[in-house]
Amino acid sequence: MTAWVGTVERTRAGIWLFFVSEVFLFGALLGMRFNLWGNTRPDLDQRLGLLVTAILLASSFFMYLAESAVAHGRRVVFLLSTLVTASLGIAFLVGVVGFEWSGHLQPTDGVYGSVFFAMTGLHALHVASGVLFIAYIGIKGLRGRYTSAEHFGVEACAIYWHFIDVVWVFLYPALYLMGTAVQA
Amino acid sequence: MSTHRGFVRHGAHGWSDYFTFNTDHKVIGVQYLVSTLLFFLYAGLLALVIRFELLDPAPTLNANTYNAAFTLHGSVMIFLFVIPVMAGFANYLIPLMIGANDMAFPRLNALSFWLLMLGGLVIVSGNFLGPADTGWTAYAPLSLQAPDGQTLWAIGVIIIGTSSTMGGINFLVTIGTLRAPGLTLGRLPLFCWGMIATSLMVVLATPVLTTAMALLVLERVAGMTFFAAAGGGDPLSWQNLFWFYSHPAVYIMILPAMGLISEILPVFSRKPIFGYRAIAASSMAIAILGFLVWAHHMFTTGMDPSVQTAFMVTSMIIAVPTGVKIFNWIGTMWGGVLDLRTPMLFAIGFIGMFVIGGLSGITLGSVPVDTHVHDSYYVVGHLHYVLFGGSVLAIFGAFYFWFPKITGKMYDERLGKLHFWLTIVGFTLTFFPMHWLGLQGMPRRVVAYAEQFQQTNQLVSLGALILALGVLPFLYNMIVSWTRGAQASSNPWSALTLEWQTSSPPPIGNFDTPPVVTNGPYDYGESLSPREAAAD
Numbered sequence: 001m002t003a004w005v006g007t008v009e010r011t012r013a014g015i016w017l018f019f020v021s022e023v024f025l026f027g028a029l030l031g032m033r034f035n036l037w038g039n040t041r042p043d044l045d046q047r048l049g050l051l052v053t054a055i056l057l058a059s060s061f062f063m064y065l066a067e068s069a070v071a072h073g074r075r076v077v078f079l080l081s082t083l084v085t086a087s088l089g090i091a092f093l094v095g096v097v098g099f100e101w102s103g104h105l106q107p108t109d110g111v112y113g114s115v116f117f118a119m120t121g122l123h124a125l126h127v128a129s130g131v132l133f134i135a136y137i138g139i140k141g142l143r144g145r146y147t148s149a150e151h152f153g154v155e156a157c158a159i160y161w162h163f164i165d166v167v168w169v170f171l172y173p174a175l176y177l178m179g180t181a182v183q184a
Numbered sequence: 185m186s187t188h189r190g191f192v193r194h195g196a197h198g199w200s201d202y203f204t205f206n207t208d209h210k211v212i213g214v215q216y217l218v219s220t221l222l223f224f225l226y227a228g229l230l231a232l233v234i235r236f237e238l239l240d241p242a243p244t245l246n247a248n249t250y251n252a253a254f255t256l257h258g259s260v261m262i263f264l265f266v267i268p269v270m271a272g273f274a275n276y277l278i279p280l281m282i283g284a285n286d287m288a289f290p291r292l293n294a295l296s297f298w299l300l301m302l303g304g305l306v307i308v309s310g311n312f313l314g315p316a317d318t319g320w321t322a323y324a325p326l327s328l329q330a331p332d333g334q335t336l337w338a339i340g341v342i343i344i345g346t347s348s349t350m351g352g353i354n355f356l357v358t359i360g361t362l363r364a365p366g367l368t369l370g371r372l373p374l375f376c377w378g379m380i381a382t383s384l385m386v387v388l389a390t391p392v393l394t395t396a397m398a399l400l401v402l403e404r405v406a407g408m409t410f411f412a413a414a415g416g417g418d419p420l421s422w423q424n425l426f427w428f429y430s431h432p433a434v435y436i437m438i439l440p441a442m443g444l445i446s447e448i449l450p451v452f453s454r455k456p457i458f459g460y461r462a463i464a465a466s467s468m469a470i471a472i473l474g475f476l477v478w479a480h481h482m483f484t485t486g487m488d489p490s491v492q493t494a495f496m497v498t499s500m501i502i503a504v505p506t507g508v509k510i511f512n513w514i515g516t517m518w519g520g521v522l523d524l525r526t527p528m529l530f531a532i533g534f535i536g537m538f539v540i541g542g543l544s545g546i547t548l549g550s551v552p553v554d555t556h557v558h559d560s561y562y563v564v565g566h567l568h569y570v571l572f573g574g575s576v577l578a579i580f581g582a583f584y585f586w587f588p589k590i591t592g593k594m595y596d597e598r599l600g601k602l603h604f605w606l607t608i609v610g611f612t613l614t615f616f617p618m619h620w621l622g623l624q625g626m627p628r629r630v631v632a633y634a635e636q637f638q639q640t641n642q643l644v645s646l647g648a649l650i651l652a653l654g655v656l657p658f659l660y661n662m663i664v665s666w667t668r669g670a671q672a673s674s675n676p677w678s679a680l681t682l683e684w685q686t687s688s689p690p691p692i693g694n695f696d697t698p699p700v701v702t703n704g705p706y707d708y709g710e711s712l713s714p715r716e717a718a719a720d
Binding site: 010013015018021025026029035107108109111118 | 288394395415418611
């Protein structure tokens with residue numbers, strides 16, 4: 001009746017505004033990191049940090065593969081790629097929550113532990129929700145709900161996943177690389 | 185009518201629909217307006233408790249009770265009345281003003297409202313756990329030592345902030361994508377421009393408040409360290425995070441009000457708005473500048489003088505776009521055929537009171553003055569001039585102006601005028617003497633004060649009583665006119681914006697024939713008063 005822009009365009013605009021808002025959510029935490037840690041950082045497991053970062057970056061490649069596969073109607077590639085993406089996401093969570101969180105640095109260890117757990121915790125919540133989102137599109141794909149023309153759910157999931165990945169690209173150096181390591 | 189799966193009952197068919205998860209923007213608008221008005225009454229009663237305590241220099245109430253009263257007064261007024269009541273007007277009016285059937289995301293919209301109710305419940309229920317008593321600013325480390333209610337307070341603010349952010353995204357996408365054919369950005373009603381600027385600030389600033397509140401909760405319940413200097417934390421970082429949101433929040437509360445005023449003034453002046461583009465652009469300028477001034481709340485924290493100067497300059501610059509608006513409103517009335525109905529009286533009252541609040545704001549933005557009056561009653565006087573004299577007067581005016589559209593009934597003009605005059609007299613008696621108290625050195629947020637301030641404080645309390653009495657004819661008018669008022673026509677003010685071009689109240693789906701826009705929102709060709717226009 002009115003000049004409707006398609007639902008997809010509207011939802012896409014809404015999602016991007018949501019990302020803008022998320023940038024400020026994480027940005028405030030980054031501000032806290034630079035304020036409280038200054039030119040120092042806690043002594044963390046560098047190999048683990050590099051490994052989980054590589055895993056998350058690799059997962060974005062498979063997410064992209066899943067999205068282009070569904071656009072070309074290649075169902076098997078789509079399903080396999082979502083499976084790989086979700087598995088890499090879970091591997092990232094195991095690395096951060098399972099191993100790094102049970103290291104020597106704990107949330108009650110002053111500003112180093114507090115900021116580290118706040119930042120990785122908020123990010124891990126996003127990764128976990130992203131894995132659930134991937135599982136959701138995987139199940140819908142398994143039931144054949146997506147076509148090469150209509151698969152906005154996959155697109156939304158993919159840009160959310162890439163966004164989480166980009167956030168980590170900023171968190172990783174702030175937590176693991178910048179400044180000199182001190183024993184917390 | 186929209187056909188969202190699972191939401192068959194869509195729109196208001198009876199009063200019980202207002203208590204459901206309804207996705208119709210008009211139902212949600214009324215839900216917001218009525219519930220936030222109830223929160224206004226609650227916080228207003230708390231203000232009377234505060235003014236009762238301050239009748240006497242010695243403490244009458246327990247000091248903790250007093251602290252909890254002003255904390256809850258400020259928090260509820262800001263988070264549960266002024267900010268969300270604007271979302272109420274925006275929900276009701278924006279789809280109508282732009283010729284749409286509904287908001288862009290109707291289910292998200294309903295979720296925003298119910299989250300607001302949940303957040304309000306969480307904040308108010310904190311009273312039973314030992315209430316938050318640190319003021320609405322909750323400065324650390326004081327807020328780390330406050331009773332358990334402070335934790336619920338912070339969680340409630342997070343929930344309300346989430347609701348607010350979802351609303352902001354919804355308004356932006358709605359205005360961006362659902363405008364009727366011909367409704368270019370240059371023909372957008374100025375309230376919509378105000379909400380664009382407001383929503384941008386909401387989307388960018390609210391998450392920072394969310395982070396601050398989440399860290400406060402973690403520090404209080406999980407033994408973490410962010411703000412307590414004792415553990416290596418930084419109390420000032422609370423102030424930075426808090427004001428990074430809360431100064432923009434000042435504009436989140438005033439820009440929609442300025443939009444409401446810009447709708448009312450041309451209608452009752454029977455003239456095109458003066459300087460349409462300047463008003464729209466100044467809203468956007470304030471939205472951008474509003475992010476660059478937050479540290480002026482922290483001039484006395486020992487910051488570097490060069491930083492002080494920078495924030496002083498940015499704060500003063502805000503006065504320029506604000507002044508542009510004031511002169512444009514005066515230009516709109518200039519030479520017009522003024523019709524002094526209740527909404528117009530409140531709009532003119534807004535301009536006068538807001539100018540005073542703006543000027544006291546400029547003095548506070550000046551470092552040397554602020555050093556002397558920081559945390560004094562001068563600040564309390566200033567903030568009430570902009571928030572009550574500004575935002576709330578505009579809200580009252582808007583309630584009267586759109587009452588016929590929303591309810592389909594006319595309000596009582598005499599009761600409306602009684603409300604206005606009681607409000608202006610009570611308001612001035614309440615808040616103007618606060619400037620004197622502050623200049624003489626009376627600190628804010630204290631339960632006991634020096635005896636020489638007693639007479640002025642009693643005058644202030646008398647004003648508060650008159651202000652409260654003024655609310656009674658308003659409530660009576662709203663309730664009785666809604667149930668027994670005279671039938672309102674679809675366009676009782678002969679206004680040109682789209683919401684008046686459909687029936688009162690509008691049908692589900694808003695417009696029987698799709699509107700096509702061919703002219704601007706305020707193209708009043710000749711100076712006809714509404715009465716004359718009706719006689720034609």
